[in-house]
Amino acid sequence: MSRQEFLQRLRDTLTGEVSGSVVEENIRYYEEYIRGEVLKGSSEEAVTEAIGDPRLIAKTIIEASENAKESSSSGSGSFYSSFSGKDQNVYEEPGQERRGMHYYDLSKWYWKLLGVVAIVLFFFLAATIVTGIFSLLAPLMGPLLLIGLIYWFIKGLKR
Known part of the structure; x- marks a missing residue:
């Protein structure tokens, strides 16, 4: 043109x-x-x-x-x-x-949609991190509970 x-x-x-x-x-x-x-x-x-x-x-x-x-x-x-x-x-x-x-102009529908998507992604990321930490600690929980029970039992016998 x-x-x-x-x-x-x-x-x-x-x-x-x-x-x-x-x-x-x-x-x-x-x-x-x-x-x-x-x-x-x-x-x-x-x-x-x-x-x-x-x-x-x-x-x-x-x-x-x-x-x-x-x-x-x-x-x-x-x-x-x-x-x-x-x-x-x-x-x-x-x-x-x-x-x-x-x-x-942040009042447009696509900016609002982008904001909602960003918030959803933030919560998804936070949930992923929290569940990742628990999944790393889960294999350790069994042995830690067993050690705690043994300690509690031995401590109870000394009384």
Whole structure:
């Protein structure tokens, strides 16, 4: 896909979903990014393929923009998305420096499923360790009980 096709799909998907300034910031960012990579020797098609589907990027921008609006009390900041091998979404307050922050929406169903699976695996691992310890000690329990009984019996005879 060419740079113009990519940017047009991104613009079409974002228009009406986020503010015009957010649309323009993201279009400007991706246009600069693609041009920079082309100057480094990559083709437009290779760069746009590496970035990914513009509709998916737009969806991420829209979700992050909505989340930024919900979490921001002033609402006067701006939102942009950057690409550096991974999508990074950053909310910027006025006067604040741009910092790269990864945004992960942990309220999605797959994150919840991953959390449940992690908890189940943790308990499975703990149970495996405990049963492993008991299985190592089980062969020793018989002789230890026998020695204890003999000791108790001899101690009882001395009285």
